[in-house]
Amino acid sequence: MPSNENSVSDRRTQYRTCPLCEATCGLAVEVEGEKVIRVRGDKDDPFSRGFICPKGANLGELHHDPDRLRTPLVRRDGELVEATWDEAFEAIAAGMGRVFETHGRESLGLMLGNPITHHLAPAFYVAPVVRACGTRQIYSASTVDQMPQHVVSGLLWGDPNAFPIPDIDRTDHLLMLGANPMASNGSLMTAPDLPGRIKDMPKRGARLVVVDPRKTETAERADEHLFIRPGTDVFWLAALVTTLFEEELVDIGRLEPWVEGVEEVRGLVAPFTAENVADVCGIDAETTRRQARALAGAAAAAVYGRIGNHTVEFGTATSWMAAILNILTGNFDRPGGVMTSSPVAGRIEDGEPGGKGYRTGRWASRVKGHPEVNGEFPAASLADEMETEGPGQIRAALTIATNPVRSYPNSERLDRAFAKLDFHVAFDIYVNETTRHADVILPAPSALEEECYELTFMGNAIRSFAKYDEPVFESEGPTEADIFARLILALRGEGGTADANLIHNEMIEHAVGRIADSDGIDRETILKAIDGMPPIKKLLDLKLRSGWRGDLFGSRPGGISLEKLAKHPHGVDLGPMVERYPNRLKTESGKIDLASPLLVGDWERVQERFAAPNAAEQLLLIGRRHVRSNNSWMHNIGPLISGRSRCTLLMNPEDAAERRLDDGATTQIKSRGGALEVEVEVSPSMMKGVVSLPHGWGHDAPGIRMGVAQANAGVPSNVLTDDRVIDTASGNAVLNGIPVEVAASA
Numbered sequence: 147m148p149s150n151e152n153s154v155s156d157r158r159t160q161y162r163t164c165p166l167c168e169a170t171c172g173l174a175v176e177v178e179g180e181k182v183i184r185v186r187g188d189k190d191d192p193f194s195r196g197f198i199c200p201k202g203a204n205l206g207e208l209h210h211d212p213d214r215l216r217t218p219l220v221r222r223d224g225e226l227v228e229a230t231w232d233e234a235f236e237a238i239a240a241g242m243g244r245v246f247e248t249h250g251r252e253s254l255g256l257m258l259g260n261p262i263t264h265h266l267a268p269a270f271y272v273a274p275v276v277r278a279c280g281t282r283q284i285y286s287a288s289t290v291d292q293m294p295q296h297v298v299s300g301l302l303w304g305d306p307n308a309f310p311i312p313d314i315d316r317t318d319h320l321l322m323l324g325a326n327p328m329a330s331n332g333s334l335m336t337a338p339d340l341p342g343r344i345k346d347m348p349k350r351g352a353r354l355v356v357v358d359p360r361k362t363e364t365a366e367r368a369d370e371h372l373f374i375r376p377g378t379d380v381f382w383l384a385a386l387v388t389t390l391f392e393e394e395l396v397d398i399g400r401l402e403p404w405v406e407g408v409e410e411v412r413g414l415v416a417p418f419t420a421e422n423v424a425d426v427c428g429i430d431a432e433t434t435r436r437q438a439r440a441l442a443g444a445a446a447a448a449v450y451g452r453i454g455n456h457t458v459e460f461g462t463a464t465s466w467m468a469a470i471l472n473i474l475t476g477n478f479d480r481p482g483g484v485m486t487s488s489p490v491a492g493r494i495e496d497g498e499p500g501g502k503g504y505r506t507g508r509w510a511s512r513v514k515g516h517p518e519v520n521g522e523f524p525a526a527s528l529a530d531e532m533e534t535e536g537p538g539q540i541r542a543a544l545t546i547a548t549n550p551v552r553s554y555p556n557s558e559r560l561d562r563a564f565a566k567l568d569f570h571v572a573f574d575i576y577v578n579e580t581t582r583h584a585d586v587i588l589p590a591p592s593a594l595e596e597e598c599y600e601l602t603f604m605g606n607a608i609r610s611f612a613k614y615d616e617p618v619f620e621s622e623g624p625t626e627a628d629i630f631a632r633l634i635l636a637l638r639g640e641g642g643t644a645d646a647n648l649i650h651n652e653m654i655e656h657a658v659g660r661i662a663d664s665d666g667i668d669r670e671t672i673l674k675a676i677d678g679m680p681p682i683k684k685l686l687d688l689k690l691r692s693g694w695r696g697d698l699f700g701s702r703p704g705g706i707s708l709e710k711l712a713k714h715p716h717g718v719d720l721g722p723m724v725e726r727y728p729n730r731l732k733t734e735s736g737k738i739d740l741a742s743p744l745l746v747g748d749w750e751r752v753q754e755r756f757a758a759p760n761a762a763e764q765l766l767l768i769g770r771r772h773v774r775s776n777n778s779w780m781h782n783i784g785p786l787i788s789g790r791s792r793c794t795l796l797m798n799p800e801d802a803a804e805r806r807l808d809d810g811a812t813t814q815i816k817s818r819g820g821a822l823e824v825e826v827e828v829s830p831s832m833m834k835g836v837v838s839l840p841h842g843w844g845h846d847a848p849g850i851r852m853g854v855a856q857a858n859a860g861v862p863s864n865v866l867t868d869d870r871v872i873d874t875a876s877g878n879a880v881l882n883g884i885p886v887e888v889a890a891s892a
Contacts, residue, residue: 161188161715162615163600164202165264165593167776169194169331170600170607171338172716173202175618182206182594182618192719193611194338199331200774200786205593207783209619213852214575215589216622226577226587231624235632236642237586241569243639245542249568251280255531255540258286259548261777263602265593270653270685271630272546278637282509282518283540289525290553291453292334293876294461296520298469300504301742304732306520309334309606310472310484312448313723314343317482319444321355321437323379323468324454324882328363329771333452336487336600336607341367353444355437357382357429358454359768360796360838361831372437373833376766377883378427378759379451380460380752382434383467384418385427387411389438390474392419397442399476404499404728407741411470414741414749418756426759428833442475446482454768457882462875463752466745473738478727485723486730489604490612490706491686494694494726501732506744506875512538516877524877526869529556532563542569544637547590551579552778552842555867555879558820561847573633576779577851579844588633591626594618599686610695610724612706613717614686627682650681657688665692667699675699683708695720748875765801767817767866767884770838778842781855793860794827796838797888802828805889812891815839817884819868822861823891837888839863841881 157178164171172191176184185205187198208214218234219226229237245253256279262268276284288296300306312320314337325333327340337343344367347354356365357372357379365371374382390396391412398405420431420438441447449471455464469478477483488494507517513530516523523531528550532540543564551561564570564583572584581587598615624632624646631646640648654676662669675691676684687708690696697705711718733739774786781787795815797807807813809828814821815837824839832838844862845855864881871880 157183160616160618161191162594162618163598163613164198164205165598166201166205166780167331168333168336168603168606169199169338169340170336170603171197171199171202172613173198173205175205175594177618180619182209188716190716191613193609193717195342197339197342201776201780204783204785207785209592209594211782213782213854214592215577215587218589219577219584219587221585226584232643234586234588235636238571238633239636239639239642241585242542242571242637245569246639249539249541252283252538253541254279254281255283255285255528255543256281257528257543257545257548257550258284259546259777260287260291261547265590265626266597266599266601266686267626267630267682269601270682271627271634274634274649274653275546275630275637278634279544283531284522285525285528285550286522287548287553288520289522289877290457290879290881292456293519293878294456294465294873295334297462297506297876298465298745301739301745302469303727303730303738304501304503305730306504307605308486308730310469310478311335311487311606311608311723312450313446313482313485314340314448314608315722317352317446317448319353319355319440319447320347321357321441321447321449322364323357323449323451324456325450325452326358326362326364326771328367329773331773334606335450336603353440355440359766359833359836360770372429372433375426375428375833376454376768376836377458377460378423379455379458380464380467381418381423381756382427382429383464383471384415385420385423385434386438386441387415387467387470387474388418389420389435390442390471391415393435393439395438395442396474397476398474399480401473401478401727401738404731404736405473405738405740406735407739408474410741410746414746417753426756441471446480447475447477448472448482448484450484454882456878457880459871459873459880459883460752460755461873461878462745463748470740473740479725481722486726487605487607488610488694488724488726489607490610490695490720491601491689491693492605495729497729498736499728499731500734500736503732503734512536519877522877524869524872524879525550525554526556526872526877526879528554529559529563530869532567533559541567543567544571544573545580545584546573549578549580549778552844552862552864555819555864555869557844557862557864573629576782577849578779579847579850582847582849588629589623590629591621591623592619595621596626597682597686601689609722610720611717612690612695612711612720613714614708614711625682654681654684654688657685661688661692665698667701671699744875751874764835764885765888766836767815767886768836768838768882769841769863770796772840775840775842778845779852781843781845781858781860782852784854787854787858791825791858791860793840793843794825795888796827796829796832798832798834798836799828799830800834801837801888802826807888807890813888814891815866815886815888817866817886818870820865822865824861837886
């Protein structure tokens with residue numbers, strides 16, 4: 147059994163990376179036999195520096211959770227019962243085959259959840275799964291989260307996955323909107339121990355300004371907190387841009403020769419002066435101008451907007467304005483500003499700027515004609531595609547680590563629609579609100595039974611860091627790579643008993659061929675270097691050794707390889723982010739395109755709303771995060787939900803008094819999408835006119851098998867969201883700034 151620190155008897159300590167959020171903190175997992183005794187922060191991890199949050203500390207609770215599935219379930223006579231792996235894959239091959247034969251592959255809906263980004267095998271195998279499905283009906287957590295940033299990154303600098311990451315360790319001024327890293331540990335910014343990094347900012351004289359409708363845990367730590375009306379960040383950011391132009395504070399710096407569209411942006415934002423947006427946003431003009439001057443005057447500054455900016459009606463436009471601010475103040479691709487990561491397993495461009503550019507709308511959704519974005523359709527449109535009859539109606543589903551019934555808009559419609567599917571395969575560790583409708587459930591191994599290397603999140607990391615972890619325990623079933631490989635074979639019509647090695651070998655051959663062609667390395671040299679490894683190690687070693695920090699199979703002595711990382715169980719830190727532009731530009735023009743036609747066209751919606759804002763007297767609903775929670779399945783871990791219920795409606799004292807609501811009272815909250823009854827929590831942290839309810843709760847559906855969650859059910863906030871308003875440029879759902887009515891419960 148793997149081990150890298152031994153003691154008396156059968157007790158050992160193994161170092162791991164926490165798989166429960168984007169922070170990728172280092173853990174020291176103390177094990178005795180087959181039991182996790184304790185999980186603590188790894189003080190020798192150079193990236194996380196010993197930090198641990200309650201989620202990571204309870205990783206053992208997740209591993210030992212009796213409700214976590216360990217064997218497949220197959221529906222027989224209407225009930226989900228345990229089955230062998232062969233029986234499960236044969237059922238998938240037969241069930242999907244029937245649907246494909248009768249209705250075609252476009253009748254399959256594929257839904258992907260964010261836990262796949264925390265595991266190594268999906269980083270390699272999800273793309274082949276998508277190809278094997280052969281459908282354009284693809285949905286993911288991206289359109290209930292960060293799709294606006296994909297669009298802005300794609301259109302401005304040509305790479306939808308090159309996110310602007312605030313260089314928090316070196317910045318002098320950080321303007322943060324719609325983010326609460328003291329609770330989330332960071333989002334689209336992999337920086338373990340973010341609470342510690344925020345606390346370190348004043349020591350070097352750096353300032354943090356938080357703009358949020360709630361005085362969050364992060365705002366409590368800030369030098370300044372500004373309340374802002376939900377959904378109006380786009381107007382306020384535009385006013386900051388206008389101020390830069392009005393006061394001649396624009397200074398793009400070294401990238402100016404590669405930036406175009408500045409004058410067009412000047413014209414677009416001209417009406418959004420600090421004075422004109424003050425009443426709409428709730429921030430006075432002088433404060434707005436002062437903030438613009440601070441950004442322009444700082445030695446290095448960064449504007450960082452997150453989920454509160456993305457999951458609103460103008461999510462793409464808001465992300466666009468944030469990007470423009472970073473560029474016009476000379477803080478894009480600059481130490482201390484915003485930069486794009488340089489993952490060890492990635493490559494650094496050394497050619498001329500320019501590429502194919504980025505496009506959306508290559509095809510459209512069947513029912514409402516939503517344009518494709520990043521190969522996906524909006525999560526908010528899923529209910530329509532499942533319920534509307536006709537050719538292409540979704541009649542089968544493959545859900546991978548996702549719970550759309552509790553995370554997508556139109557919760558009640560989706561619940562009914564999943565119940566009516568002809569066939570549903572779920573890849574999940576729980577029988578939850580969505581998977582209870584499945585015909586087959588394939589359980590993923592425990593995170594502690596799998597190798598770990600954070601391929602996805604190192605692409606958003608503030609430092610070039612590499613760490614490989616061996617499994618802590620032997621797997622109770624097949625590896626995750628084997629499960630994906632067999633699923634691919636079943637989807638391709640090759641049967642339920644086909645050999646997983648067929649897929650493994652295809653993928654390895656493809657990766658070897660790509661390296662041989664691009665780097666001029668002899669195939670035999672590459673194959674010899676990975677000989678004897680299991681498939682997932684081969685794929686990872688190929689990626690590491692061909693990355694910009696890799697040893698290139700001996701051609702770069704001293705470079706990274708899997709063998710080298712194995713000698714460094716706490717990880718290897720190879721430095722902060724580095725400047726990558728203009729070489730990294732992949733736009734057709736080879737320049738940063740500030741005024742892409744799609745973004746300029748979308749700006750018309752912003753102008754229309756600015757001319758007719760929402761009624762100020764309406765209450766607006768926003769979500770919130772808690773350090774003990776990330777996804778809905780974490781609500782089944784007892785220590786993470788202990789104490790007072792966190793599924794409450796936070797409400798400003800004045801708003802509560804006007805409605806004669808006391809702390810702890812039950813109230814009805816109603817939106818255009820639906821209604822709920824929920825406990826009120828009166829809090830001065832809330833801006834007047836704004837209420838807050840967390841997402842992912844509502845665990846009282848019949849048939850789920852999550853005992854702890856059922857005993858602490860809460861209410862599903864996505865009952866209140868619908869698809870009638872989305873961010874049309876990206877397809878992102880609107881989960882914040884929802885008009886609601888709140889009144890005493892009958």
